[in-house]
Amino acid sequence: MKVTYYPGCSLEGTAKDYAESIVGICASLNIQLEEIPDWNCCGATAAHSIDHRAGIELAGRTLNLAARLPHADMLVPCPMCFNRLKTAAWILNQDSADRYDMHLDASLPKIWDLANFLASDPMLKKIAKNISRPLEGLKVVCYYGCMANRPPEITETTDFENPQALDRIIQTLGAAAIPWAYKTDCCGASQVLSRPDIVSHLVGKLYDMAQRVGAQAIVVSCQMCQANLDMHQEKIATDWGKRFAFPVYYFTELIGLAQDVAGVERWLRRHITDPFALLKQLNLWNRP
Amino acid sequence: MFQKTLTPDYHFLEQIEAAGPYLAGACYQCRKCTNGCPVTFAMDLYPDEVIRLVIIGQPQTVLNCDTIWVCAACETCTTRCPNDVKIAELMDCLKEMAVQKGIACPQPQILTLHDTFLKNVKKWGRVFETTFLPQYLLRSGEFLRLWQTGTWRDEMKLAWQMSRKRRFPVLPKTISGKKEVRKILDRHKKRSNPS
Numbered sequence: 001m002k003v004t005y006y007p008g009c010s011l012e013g014t015a016k017d018y019a020e021s022i023v024g025i026c027a028s029l030n031i032q033l034e035e036i037p038d039w040n041c042c043g044a045t046a047a048h049s050i051d052h053r054a055g056i057e058l059a060g061r062t063l064n065l066a067a068r069l070p071h072a073d074m075l076v077p078c079p080m081c082f083n084r085l086k087t088a089a090w091i092l093n094q095d096s097a098d099r100y101d102m103h104l105d106a107s108l109p110k111i112w113d114l115a116n117f118l119a120s121d122p123m124l125k126k127i128a129k130n131i132s133r134p135l136e137g138l139k140v141v142c143y144y145g146c147m148a149n150r151p152p153e154i155t156e157t158t159d160f161e162n163p164q165a166l167d168r169i170i171q172t173l174g175a176a177a178i179p180w181a182y183k184t185d186c187c188g189a190s191q192v193l194s195r196p197d198i199v200s201h202l203v204g205k206l207y208d209m210a211q212r213v214g215a216q217a218i219v220v221s222c223q224m225c226q227a228n229l230d231m232h233q234e235k236i237a238t239d240w241g242k243r244f245a246f247p248v249y250y251f252t253e254l255i256g257l258a259q260d261v262a263g264v265e266r267w268l269r270r271h272i273t274d275p276f277a278l279l280k281q282l283n284l285w286n287r288p
Numbered sequence: 289m290f291q292k293t294l295t296p297d298y299h300f301l302e303q304i305e306a307a308g309p310y311l312a313g314a315c316y317q318c319r320k321c322t323n324g325c326p327v328t329f330a331m332d333l334y335p336d337e338v339i340r341l342v343i344i345g346q347p348q349t350v351l352n353c354d355t356i357w358v359c360a361a362c363e364t365c366t367t368r369c370p371n372d373v374k375i376a377e378l379m380d381c382l383k384e385m386a387v388q389k390g391i392a393c394p395q396p397q398i399l400t401l402h403d404t405f406l407k408n409v410k411k412w413g414r415v416f417e418t419t420f421l422p423q424y425l426l427r428s429g430e431f432l433r434l435w436q437t438g439t440w441r442d443e444m445k446l447a448w449q450m451s452r453k454r455r456f457p458v459l460p461k462t463i464s465g466k467k468e469v470r471k472i473l474d475r476h477k478k479r480s481n482p483s
Contacts, residue, residue: 009415014455038463040413045361046405049380050387052308057472058409061465096309101475150363151376160367186326186362190405193424194397195358198330202360231446270453272446 004066004074004109005033008081009041015078015223017270021252022077022114024261029126033075036066042084045190053100059088060102067105074109075117077252079147079222080189082113086154113148115221115251116157119165124172130259134174137282140249141180141215142166143206145225149184160184166219166251173258180213182206187228196232200239203228207236207244216278217247219254226250231272247275257284296345304342307385310378314371315339321365321375331355335365335375342378351386355379357395400428410473413463418456421447 011019026033039062047055063085066074076082089111091097092104117123149160157163163184167177185206188199206229210218220226230248237244248271256264257279265287268275279285301313315336322334332354333341341350350356356379365375386393393399404427408420425431434440450456463469 010417012414012461013417013457014450016455038465040463040465040469041409041415043409044405044415046402046409048361050384050399050402051406051473052380052384054406054472054475058469061468061472101472146360146362146364150367152367184364186360186364188327188360189362190401191360191398193421193430194395194401194428195330198327198358198360201329202326235442270455272449 001030002032002034002071004069004071005035006039006062006066006074006076006081006085007035008076008078010223011077014227017267018077018223018226018250018252020263021250021256021267024263024267025252025255025259028130028256028259028261029123031075034069034071036062036069036074039065042081044080044084048084048087055084056088056091056100057102059084060092060100060104063089063092063108064102064105067108069109071109073117074111075114076111077114077221077223079113079145080224082111083147083154085111086156090154113155113165113221115144115148115165115169118251118255119168124168127169127255127259128172131173132260133258133284135170135254135258135282135284136174138175138217138278138284139178139215140170140175140217140219141178141210141213142170142183142219142251143187143225143229144183145220145222146184146186146189148221166221169251170219170254173254175254177219178213178215180209180215182209187225189224189228192228192232199228199232200236203232204236204240204242207233207246208240208242210246211242211244215246217249219249219251221251223250233273245273245277247271247273247278249275294344294346297347298345300345300347301343304378304381307381308374308377310374310381311372312339312342312378315343315373316371318370320368320370321373324364324368326362326364327358327360330358335359335379338382339373339375339378342382350382351389351391352394354394356382356386357393357398397428397430400424404428406473410470412460413466413469414461416457416460418458418460 043055043058144163149155149157149163152160170177188202192199226248253267319336322336325335338350359379361376363376404424408415
């Protein structure tokens with residue numbers, strides 16, 4: 001199948017691992033990604049914080065470009081981008097749309113959060129069929145963050161307080177997804193730059209709970225969450241006076257691992273917190 | 289913080305509602321927003337207090353508070369509000385209003401971060417993290433702080449690791465629609481109010 005694809009800015013930079021793993025597993029699942037030609041930044045937190053209209057119009061420009069492609073579905077791996085595109089589509093279809101200098105073309109594709117797309121029944125079946133190395137023995141918590149699910153009016157999700165998409169994918173891969181209460185608690189996102197103390201507090205709470213419920217690793221679908229949980233783990237552990245060593249995997253990396261897709265090693269090498277030790281210990285990694 | 293006699297700005301709520309349907313007036317102070325908020329520990333006013341002060345017309349207090357800036361926009365409050373008050377969106381509206389009125393931001397790094405981000409988008413059409421991050425560190429004074437506290441080595445080590453892992457591309461991916469993007473971001477200057 002062919003779908004429209006909006007990678008977003010960080011997947012061209014710091015989240016290269018996420019980007020490469022998506023390309024890898026989509027090829028193995030026979031999903032062809034057609035990138036929106038000339039897409040622009042969705043505006044992210046910066047735009048919606050201090051320039052609401054620009055936030056809507058930036059996302060609107062990309063939506064209109066997406067409407068020119070013939071595909072019914074559009075995949076968005078970054079939950080922030082997903083949220084901004086859905087918000088723009090929602091607002092620009094309201095009566096108040098004339099406040100904006102942007103009109104939407106009629107035929108928008110369905111905007112999907114990547115994890116929710118891959119957790120649909122037909123996709124899960126496809127994923128299950130391709131598994132060559134079940135991730136037996138791996139116990140994780142799935143961490144969804146904020147933007148893929150909230151507010152439900154925009155994201156059109158129903159299980160926003162206790163989402164299941166990542167849990168279903170992880171279980172399909174043969175790993176255990178431990179239920180926990182912090183699935184959708186905020187990591188602080190971009191405040192990692194402006195108020196790192198806040199992020200240390202929020203992310204420390206997540207590690208602490210992940211440890212209490214017996215998780216060996218944390219699985220995410222958001223590159224902002226991944227960065228906040230992976231990059232500063234040592235420092236946050238020091239702030240909390242504890243020891244944390246959680247590999248923070250993208251769910252797409254684990255799909256790739258279970259399906260033995262070429263490139264898994266290259267993706268994982270881009271992480272900061274060691275992602276290999278745990279896999280070796282569980283006999284899921286037999287390369288040196 | 290409160291004066292003995294409050295002088296309400298009777299039009300403040302109206303002004304806010306004209307900017308967007310935030311439904312602040314529907315709030316009945318159940319405090320569900322505040323109880324679910326993950327960042328209350330860093331706030332000077334609780335989210336329900338911000339709404340209350342909007343309703344009773346206290347623009348000076350809410351436009352100068354830390355809360356509107358410290359809000360992480362996680363949308364938990366908006367999601368859980370029984371009266372559909374768009375609390376997180378209201379925080380954005382207040383930030384934008386404060387910026388347009390030229391009020392000094394009590395959390396200058398946060399505003400600098402947003403501002404630097406949008407400037408970067410204006411330049412390339414997409415965010416180029418390789419220049420955005422150092423630009424922010426320099427403009428916000430964060431780099432100076434890291435230098436003074438001696439923690440810059442940790443940050444440099446991380447930056448070095450990131451570069452070695454090829455997570456900072458050397459060249460930006462610019463777009464041909466840069467002009468359209470600039471037009472969208474420049475228009476803001478001509479807009480007097482977010483209404």
